[in-house]
Amino acid sequence: MAGSKYRHSDGVTRPTVVVRDVSMRYHVPSTEAQHVPGRGGPSSLARKVLGRAPLVPVDALNRLSLVAEHGESIGIVGRNGSGKSTLMRLISGQSRPTGGAVYASSVPVMLGVNAALVPELSGDHNIVLGCLAMGLTRAEIDDKFASIVDLSGLEKAIHLPMRSYSSGMSSRLRFAIAASVDPEILLIDEALNTGDAQFRERSKERMDELRAKAGSVFLVSHSLSTIKEMCTRTLWLDRGDLLMDGDPESVTQAYLEYTRHLTKGNNETAARLRDEARGSLTVTEVEARESRRRRA
């Protein structure tokens, strides 16, 4: 069940991304104070005195290993809070895991949908700035500038400060900037679902181009049809656990069945399905043949 078609041969040849024993735990303030098993000590006492909510640990991602190979498009499905975005942030290097490490053959580029970059600068300044930050030269930027503006679809608004943009406009601009480089490893977090129909069409075209050129693609989406259409392998995460790792058809189907039972309130059936999925999973352990580490 767990992705027999996508079994790696034993001598791994060209991994693009290696996620090794990665876990992520956040400490967040919780108002649910009394239910937290008392972690005494001076720091929690200090927080109490200062009137701040006590910190509770949240496991966003439990220990997980993963190897992505050249040419794979990996979809990630799961409910809200399942750890999808955390995993993406770890692979892109935006967050550092609390345990383990992520290795990659080149710096991954994330196409996210966050808000403005530098709000007080105009859209065109943000384009140049973003491209320079990604390490492009001025000449390369001059080449790409028109196509970035074109892809963003902002037209005249490109000269206005970014703080005046709607959230859709700024995520379109961000997408256009990030998509201007041809990354070997591409991370897409729900980027397809932004914007109006016209932008969706254009962004999908660009994404297909990038996907064709990229070595590996990671795609987080709630749209199962997108996952099935675009991916060669799919992961199902639930509350920080990896439940399935296999071909998109069977994984999305199992996930769909699970969520259907949840919506109907059949919690026991859903829990059984979850255990079954987890129970038939073959987890990956990465055995690193340590060698001199190349610096980023």
Add this chain to the structure above:
Amino acid sequence: MVDGVKDEASPDVAGVRVVPVSTQGLLRIGARPGLAEYLRQIWRHRAFIVYDARARVSSGNRRDRLGSAWMILNPVLNGLTYYLIFGLLLNTSKGIENFIGYLIIGVFLFQLSARAITNGARSMQVNKAVIQAFNFPRATLPISVNVREILASVPVLITMLILVLLFPPTEDITWRWVLLIPALFLQSVFNLGVGLILARMISRINDITHLLGFGLRVWMYASAVFFSYERFIDHPRLLAIVELNPLFNVLDIVRDCVLYATLPSWESWAILSVWAFGMLALGIVFFWKGEESYGRE
């Protein structure tokens, strides 16, 4: 929620598949490069630094109606306040030759440092979106803030010199005015070093922002901006200690050159240089050590 109980890591899976992977040729994502490589990366991002600095000079005061004029109005109004309080009411001007010139230089140059340090210190928070969106050496942001402050300070400095010339007693323009350039350069290097240190501290403990304003105010009162040390400190050793203050040495050098037509002492240059380059070295190493932490939520 399906069930309240959280199952433990993985006692219940079907099996374990061990994949041997050679990490050779792979880079660890988010890893901090070595210091030399880090400096090289910063150098490769010099176009980013310059562009960021220049783009933001023009947008800095866009929300104010008077725009960039505030860069000059602010120290002028400050100077006026201090002139009223210290010059006229408290009469700290006694014994200071050309007190107005003395005060103008003090207030204007202090403001340059205060702005550069405050903005450098806040650069990690202000740019969170950029940091999370792209991978680049984070030290470029405090550096670009300081480049921006240098660019923005040119009209401010010109105003300062014009004001010094306007108010009697009139000073002559001598070749020593050229020495302003190395003095202000050293001041900026110092500002950058302090900004780098504070940027990392504030990104970790936000509360330090609240202390920054107090710290700067104490520093201002301790830097002979509107009175001279000699009048209040009799103890020679204490005087020697307060005269190690880097900003005091900047002010001393500039006042010697512009107001008193004397060549600044080599000690002042030495003290200032040690502060500037010492702080820069310390700042870069300290900031670089935290490189992996700045993108965190």
